[in-house]
Amino acid sequence: MRWVEPKSWNSAFPAPSITVHLDRLAQECVRAGWKVVPLYAELHPLLRVLHPAVPHFGESITLVPGSTSGIWWYRSSTGEDLAPHDNPTQAAAKITRRLAPYVTAALAARAHRHQATDASRPTSPPELAPSHPVTVSELQEQYPGVVCWWGLATCEWWALIPDGMQWKIVNASTPDGLIHAVVRTCSGR
DSSP: OOOOOOOOTTSSOOHHHHHHHHHHHHHHHHHTTOEEEEEOSSSSOEEEEEETTEEEEEEEEEEEEOSSTTOEEEEOTTSOEEEETTOHHHHHHHHHHHHHHHHHHHHHHHHHHHHSOSSOOOSSOOOOOTHHHHHHHHHHHHSTTOEEEEETTTTEEEEEEEETTEEEEEEESSHHHHHHHHHHHHHTO
16 A cells, blocks of 8 residues: 545546446445445545445545546545446455455454343453453563454454454453463464
8 A cells, every 4th residue: 555645636527427436336336235424415426335134334435636636536535446447346345355254344343243042141351350451461562463352242252363464363251261262263373
């Protein structure tokens, strides 16, 4: 990914042309199974792409001028140029590759939660032995880039583990279980 200096938004495409190209991308995203929400009333029109079952997580796409005159690019909210404006199919494929792992993890966590017993589950982390918060913090220090948290919706411990250009997600009902899952995943790299 590279940083691209902002350019004049009015240099080649007026806002109606931008929305036409975002609409073309929207059609491709809908074909791929995504829900789209056009946000064209903003200063810079953008297209919100999300999964209907996970509506609070998605990607915001805009159209920005490229380095070549007359070529604009679909750009993600992270600043990645996805595809030129004349290739919405490629942009939709990149959006799918980016969002699919996270949507899959969220849906798996939801299914896991529904399969749990009917016993009442805590909405905050259970009282832990004094060593557990330190242990989870040490885990994050020992494995740089690993992010750990308590899932309010799942009532379990979770960790995101960087793995090259991708991420792996693990969960466990206890901090010790999470530590074992992270160590097992990291040692398998």
